[in-house]
Amino acid sequence: MTATAPTARSAADEAGSLHADLDTALGYAVAIGCLLVLMLPGARGSHAVIGWLPLWLVAMPALAWWALHRFRLPSWRQNPASPAEPALRRRRRGS
Structure with a gap:
């Protein structure tokens, strides 16, 4: 039986x-x-x-949980795969 060295993949896992x-x-x-x-x-x-106490019982664990997910905001869109809406451009009035 041979021993294998740990790889980067096993460290990532x-x-x-x-x-x-x-x-x-x-x-x-x-x-x-x-x-x-x-x-x-x-x-x-x-x-x-x-x-x-609510700060330490609710807010701090929730903030740590959010930080674990790298401060990602929740997605509010129903279909995230859809292309972004075209940006509206402002028109300047001619003087």
Whole structure:
């Protein structure tokens, strides 16, 4: 049995699986934080040491999740494969 050296592809696959695991964990953190803020009145308040709790329970995990996806904005178009609409040009009035 021969041992093979790790390749760049296996390192990329490993990084992909780490991103997938982190994506799943952050998704759960956002969901649990939202449930806590919605269902527990104490989670909507502020703590003397860490500050406003909804920031740390919902906003920070959501921001980390968004950063994991490289700050991509959601697509609002129904058909992203369609060509872009032609840009409208302004006409100057003749004087």
